[in-house]
Amino acid sequence: ISEDVIWACTSCGYCIEHCPFYIEHTSKIFEMRRYLTLMMKSYSLQVKNFFKNVQRNSNPWGIGWQQRADWAKDRKIPLFAEEMEYLLYVGCAGSFDARNMKVTIALCDLLDKAGVSYGILGKDEKCCGETARRLGEEGLFQSAVETNVEMFKELKVKKIITLCPHCLNTLKNEYPAFGGNYEVVHHSELLPKLLSEGKLKPTKIVPLRVAFHDSCYLGRYNKIYDGPRALISAATANPSLEMARNLDRSFCCGAGGGRMWMEETEGEKINVLRTQEGLETGANCLASACPYCLTMLDDGLKALNRDDVTTKDIAEILHESL
Numbered sequence: 409i410s411e412d413v414i415w416a417c418t419s420c421g422y423c424i425e426h427c428p429f430y431i432e433h434t435s436k437i438f439e440m441r442r443y444l445t446l447m448m449k450s451y452s453l454q455v456k457n458f459f460k461n462v463q464r465n466s467n468p469w470g471i472g473w474q475q476r477a478d479w480a481k482d483r484k485i486p487l488f489a490e491e492m493e494y495l496l497y498v499g500c501a502g503s504f505d506a507r508n509m510k511v512t513i514a515l516c517d518l519l520d521k522a523g524v525s526y527g528i529l530g531k532d533e534k535c536c537g538e539t540a541r542r543l544g545e546e547g548l549f550q551s552a553v554e555t556n557v558e559m560f561k562e563l564k565v566k567k568i569i570t571l572c573p574h575c576l577n578t579l580k581n582e583y584p585a586f587g588g589n590y591e592v593v594h595h596s597e598l599l600p601k602l603l604s605e606g607k608l609k610p611t612k613i614v615p616l617r618v619a620f621h622d623s624c625y626l627g628r629y630n631k632i633y634d635g636p637r638a639l640i641s642a643a644t645a646n647p648s649l650e651m652a653r654n655l656d657r658s659f660c661c662g663a664g665g666g667r668m669w670m671e672e673t674e675g676e677k678i679n680v681l682r683t684q685e686g687l688e689t690g691a692n693c694l695a696s697a698c699p700y701c702l703t704m705l706d707d708g709l710k711a712l713n714r715d716d717v718t719t720k721d722i723a724e725i726l727h728e729s730l
Contacts, residue, residue: 619695
């Protein structure tokens with residue numbers, strides 16, 4: 409197996425989900441990546457920069473950690489305290505990426521309208537370590553886990569809201585092995601609950617034809633399919649348009665497994681292929697519930713020169729209906 413093949417995996421999980429012989433390919437690939445990373449130091453310049461940025465500033469962009477809560481500087485969002493029900497774990501993309509900051513703000517507006525008791529960590533929030541583990545840097549991942557578990561313990565965190573399926577999967581399914589046991593909920597699970605309880609009430613129909621893209625880590629990894637579609641239906645008064653490959657057979661956006669931070673040099677770009685599938689539905693909006701997917705679909709539209717179609721997170725669509 410060549411190194412290019414080992415680094416090409418997006419960890420989408422499709423091969424495991426649909427392999428007739430139940431072979432778990434990705435765990436083997438991650439082990440090979442650990443060897444390449446920790447023993448051989450054989451990885452691309454992009455991956456090297458990723459490791460350096462996370463080590464120095466606990467985010468992939470390398471932006472100063474002090475700026476992690478700048479998105480909230482004009483808003484009265486409290487820091488998490490023990491008496492609050494939820495910790496809103498914003499994640500790196502929601503804190504530093506300009507496009508995804510808008511999603512964070514929309515979600516906070518929705519939580520405020522619903523009267524949810526929550527707080528953030530502000531500049532003290534750290535990367536969960538998910539991508540470092542996917543890229544084979546197990547030491548960097550475990551260092552992040554130890555820091556976060558200790559901080560959450562001191563703050564007595566019991567419930568966590570995430571915007572990112574990658575953060576969700578790591579905090580919910582991987583942190584327990586290190587003593588971090590929390591009730592972790594993705595915003596695509598919490599928002600439908602708030603709708604059903606009458607705490608959020610759409611007041612107008614959002615005039616969009618929305619095609620929903622299932623994130624691999626939300627869908628195949630955590631079996632969350634209905635919540636995002638319920639939000640789209642509530643906001644637009646129409647069911648979401650379905651791409652040819654959807655639900656547990658959804659096609660990856662191309663960003664998982666650390667591929668978000670690596671250049672694609674072979675074959676067709678995965679995000680462009682997926683964007684084309686979305687456009688084939690006749691939608692004028694491609695929706696997702698993942699910051700990585702949102703970025704990749706947005707880049708796909710730019711590559712295809714389709715400025716007549718927008719990309720939105722499901723929280724933004726619901727926010728518009730209020």
